[in-house]
Each structure stands twice: as C-alpha cells, then as structure tokens.
Amino acid sequence: MKDVLKKPDSFFSVFERKGGPDLASTHYCPGCGHGNIHKLIAEALEDLEIADRTVFVSPVGCSVFGYYYFKTGNVQSAHGRAPAVATGIKRALPHSIVISYQGDGDLAAIGGNEILQAANRGESLTVIFVNNAIYGMTGGQMAPTTLIDQKTTTTPYGRSVENEGNPMLVAELLSVLKSPVYIERCTLEDTKNIMKARKAIRKALQNQIDNKGFSLIEILSPCPTGWKLEPVDARQWLIDNMVKVFPPGVYKNDADRPARPIKPRPVLTAAQINKALGHEDKGKSAAAKIPPGFGTHELICAGFGGQGVLLLGQLLTKSGMYEHKHVSWLPSYGPEMRGGTANCHVVVSGHRIGTPYVTEPTLLVAMNQPSLEKFAPIVRPDGMIVYDSSFVRDVNLPAGIRAVPVPFSALANEKLDNPRVANIIAAGAVIGLTGIVQADTMRALIRELPKKQLIEPNLKALDVGLKSVEHIASPTTV
C-alpha cells in the first residue's frame, strides 16, 4: 500500500525554479484553490504512473508558474493558447499525456476559440479549467465568469447583464459538442467535493491514457485575494454565490467509448519518402543539349477558362524542361481564374530567365477573340500571333506582325470529333511554327498522361496541329 502522507514524486520537493528565499512554499496566496488542484493532479500522475510522459501546459494566469511545481515536461504558453499548444504537442507525441491548465480569463475570454475548437476536434487532452470568477494575476479584473453584481477593478459598480452579459457557462457550452468524451464541473467548497474533483481529474486523465478524446474538468475555486475576503470566508462565498450560478455535475460522459490504440509516428527511410513524394528518378533527363543560338521564346497562351490554355502552356514548358532548356510558366491567378478568360505566360530560353512575366510576347496563342484583342497589341514587332480562326471574326491585327489563323476548334471537332483537344492541336501548331521544343518530346509527355484513354486522341491532335501549319513555314529560331 502507498504511503498516503508522502508528497508525490511528480511534485518537486523544493521549488528551485521559483527562486527567492522561500523554496518550500508555492507562490499562491493563502486560501487559493490552485494548491488543492495541483495536489490532486500530482497525486493522480503518480498513482496512474504517467508523470514521466506528462507535459504540463501553463498559459498566462496565476498558474503560469505551473512549471515551478510539476516534475513533468513543462511548456509555458501565450494567454489563451494552451489548447492550441497542447494540440501541437499531442500530435507530435501521441504517447504523451498533455494537461492544459487554464484559468477563466485564459480559457473563456481570450482563449475562447482555442478551447472550443480543441474540444470540437476531440483532441485527446485533459483540460483543467480553474473558475474563480476573476482575473487573479493581473489584480482582480472582471472575468467572463464574474457573477452579476460582483465588483472587480473593471466592474467597480458590479457586473451588469446590460453591459457585460451573463457569466459564461463553459461546462454547459462545451457539453453540447459531439466530440468531447467527458465534461464535469466540480467545486472546492469542502472535503467531500474536493474528493469528487480528485475522482474527476483521474477520470479525465484515464480517458487520455485510453486515447478516448477530450476531457475537461471545470473547478470552482476560491480567490481570496481577488475577492478581497479571508480564506475561510472565501470558501463560504463560493458556496453562497458561485455554486448556484455554476451548478456542479457531470455534463457529458461518453467514457464508454472504446479505447483507441495509440499509433506511434512512422519513421520513413529516404527511399520511402522519395516514393511517397514521387521524387524517384524516372530517368527522363536525356542528354539533350540546347541548340546553339537558341534564343528566348516568350509566349502568352490565352483563351476561355476550360479551353485548356494553362495546360497548353504547361506542356510546352515541361517539354522545354525535358530538353534542358530554361523554362518558366506563370498563370494569371486570383478571382479572374474562376471564370471568363484564362492566360499563362511561358518562357523557353537558352539562357537563365529573368522575368517570368511576359510583357512583349514573341508569340501569342489566342484561343478566342477577347484574348486576341487583348494581347495582340503587345506582341513584339518581330513576333507572331497564332489564333483559333474557328471563332474569330472581324479581326483587326497590328500591322506588320505575322499572324497565322488556324481553326483549332473546328479541326478538333471535324478531324477528331473531340472539342477538348483543340489546345493540343494548338501545341502542334506552335511547335511547327517556332521549333520552341521538339514534337517528339511532347509526344513522350503525352504518353505519360495519367488517364490512358487520353493518350491516343492527344497524340493525334498533336499531329493535326503540326500538319495544320506544314504549308506555312519551317521551324524558326528566335
């Protein structure tokens, strides 16, 4: 049998972290409830044999110095953020027992969202919520749990429903959520209730040992200093005033849910990581050399959303990459991409690329009339325009610029019975007109498409595109 009078090992016997002359007493005021609660937790950690794997999170409040006392892993956190910090710890260390120890200002005011969301996620945590109806550390200001008519330094005339609203009922509020496993409100008013709190804390920790989910124990606790009462009177004030507003009891108990096994985090080898990321060497780096004198092609590919102009640009870019050319691809992004026109800028160059943003294209690929009208005026005087003549009417192009009309969409419909491959026909035309990349490189790229049924139609489309400009010109080098 255990020696019941022994201080638990999970509590430091000398409070060296506290500093100062007295290393035997806590920093808490006489009559404060934190001492009781700390003792209940420390004993539970010892009896449940979990102190070594416990991490105690202390956010801002009187208990920010929790690490003075608990011989566990300790993480001090920002005001209100303990449930988020605890989440990060627990997800990293699934075997840990994480205690988020929070006061009423911390949990119910500034950290309202953090606690709500951690509870709703069902984080496997144990939250000890100390409700003393006041801000202790900062010197007695109003808490969200301050009672109506209670005077504090920031409610000098008493809290009013009209100005501050009613006291926040945390146990009630969180108990309507589906995810938490256990929520109970206890009080430190007398020995009998302290023993109830002892049991509740153990249950909340056991739930975490069993990986059942989120448990929260709200504990009504005296703050003689904040309430400006003697310790004994403070206990009576708690009984007379707080218990009515915050009725003790079990608000949620799903402890019958089955325990969940704790899965350790897997450690992958480099080969496994490369496989997971698709970074294995696919042997694509054929020893192609950039042809001497290969300059810089700057393209704008534009059309309606859904015409595949972004993919067209990407295929040209990727082909250039496989040929070891310098390439970049830049989409128009933002709200405009959710409908209307789409465009992308492609640079394929023999040299390191400066701006990826094309302001004076050497080649414009326009898949519709608005794109042609918008971008034709900025094409370089020695540049070229290739456009889908299936839709374009009344075209008025800048004088002196070479323009090649090709009915991409009509060809897609007529020759391939598939309007979706117009963009690949355009790719064929671009390759035929400019020699920006090799047709074979793009063929290889098309053969790698994940959807196998798309390979044949796209290969055919590429050939249709190449043929469509055969009569016009041999590939040129810019």
Place this chain on the structure above:
Amino acid sequence: MAKQLVKGNEAIVRGAILAGCRAYYGYPITPASEIAETAALLMPLVGGTFLQAEAEIGAINMVYGAASTGQRVMTASSSPGISLKQEGISYCAGAELPCVVVNINRGGPGLGNIAPEQSDYFQMTKGGGHGSYRLIVLAPNSAQEMCDLTMKAFELADKYRNPAGILTDGYIGQMMEPVDFPEPLERLPEKAWAVKATAETTNNLISSILISAEELEKHVLKLKAKYDEIERTEVLFEEYRTEDAEYLAVAFGILSRVMMTAIDLAREEGIKIGLFRPITLWPFPKKPLGAWTGRARAILVAELSTGQMIEDVKLAVACKPPVDFYGRSGGMVPTPQELLQVIRKLREDHP
C-alpha cells in the same frame, strides 16, 4: 533525380518534407492556401501531421507546441495572416523554438488585395511582434529556391533555436519552374532541450517568462549574442553582371527577376549596371553591399512597396554613392521596359 516542373508554393512543402518537417499547421488565405493544400495532400503520405487550425493564432501556437517537442514544423500564410501570427512568433523567439513561417506577401495595408507586394519587409525583418528578437528571413526568387531555402530555413532555425521566415510573393508561389529535388535528410539534429514526454526530458522547460529583471536581461543578451553570430555567419546574396558595373540595382524576390531582364536590356544600350540581390533579408548583407561604397556611381533600390529595404541599403553604403528608389504597390509589378526607363534616368541623374 530528374527535374520536376512544380509551382513555387508546392516546392516549399516538398522542400520542407525533405528537410524532415513532419507537421504543418495553417489557415486558408489567398495567395498562400496552395501551400496548405499541398501539405494536406503530402504530409499524411510521410507520416506527418496536417491540421487546418481554427485561426492563424491557433496555427502558430500549434507550431509552438510541436516545436517544443523538437519536431520540425511549419506554417504559411499571407500578410494579414502573418500579422495575426506575430504574438506567437515572438513567443517562439523568446522560448528559443525553431520553426519555419512562410509569408506569401500580398497587397496591404488592411485587407488590401491578393496581388504581389513586398511591403511586409519591415514586418518580417524588423520584429513584427514584441520584444528584442529577430526572425531569420530568406527571400527566394525561383521555384528551386522555394525548395532549397525552405530546407535552409529549417537548418538555420534548428542551428540557432530561432524561428526562420520565408518572404516571397504570389508570382514566385504560382510560377512553375523546374526543380531538382535533393535527397531527404535522414538524420536531424539532436535536441536535448526538447520536451519529449520521456523520463529523460522530464526536467525540460519551454518558456519565455523570466520574471526577474536580471534574468530577463541575461536572456535578452544571450539572444542578442546569437543574433550577432547569425549576422556574422549566415549572410546570403547573389550578384548578377556586376563585374564591371558602374551602377548597381538592389532588389529581391520577383522584382530581382524583372530587374535581371531590365539589366540585360540596359547593357544592350551600354549602361554598365549589375544586380545585387539579398537572399537573406535578415541578416541583411550589409558588408558585401557595403563593399560598393564608393565603387558604384549610384544605386537603385526597387521594391514592391513605397520603400522599406532601402533603409537597410542606405545604412549599408552610408548613402555613398547616392541611393535612388523605384517602387510600385497594390500588385502593380513593373515591366522590364519600365525598369529600363528608371535605369536610364539613374544614369542621367548620376552621370
């Protein structure tokens, strides 16, 4: 392995995973959401954690918690979201927790817009949060660097037990370029200080509270010594066509790319100008830039803001030679031709 064509935003996440990062906590915001989406896709495949937090504040505090355990962890957001994270970043610096924070800079102030700006230079390099701390800030200008500098950020964060940031923009994030992904790191630095929920680490404490004035001053001076060391040893920069330069342009991120093109155009006209590109924005490359004092006829600082980095440039060269400025805001990114005009004027004004 063969190069892959990926977006800058995706390269960040892949780089992070290769660097051993196994936790991502974030909140959606344009134009950074793609980073979260990529992390959501990839983290589970490598046994990592992805969690969409309730808010930016929740996200950075989850990062704080994960970093306390020694895990390599990151978050990413865009300007307004980074503002919200500042408290947490200060706590990470105070508690000496390594982590990586990515900022895809958008237009501000306030809600601004989603287009690229570089107006968070001050926010990232000069503190942002409260207290005497520094954030290591790296500024990639290509998809390859999005990967490499993210890996570097994790390395520096661990080496100095300090948060490290990536400052970039929607262009670099959205742009696809070939990336040569390095091999994944298999051995990460040992972190004896971390809280690991084991008997051996029971006495470990992660905290930024030092209630005694003497103790806090000691801590702040310890941090300062660390920052001095970083300034001495971790500066990164690149020079482009500076060998015979009479004029020097200074720009980072996307604008350094546009400036490279503008410099090529200017050189065709016989203007001897080169580019100095800070890669570490903090530590700012004071010394290598300072070497241009008296060497260049004039310096042109170009930024997507009304002028923030220019203050560091002026300090580095003690305003000798004269330092001119060209800035655009609101997502207006200058064209190379526009910068060429500015360079021509620079020569006219400082013959």
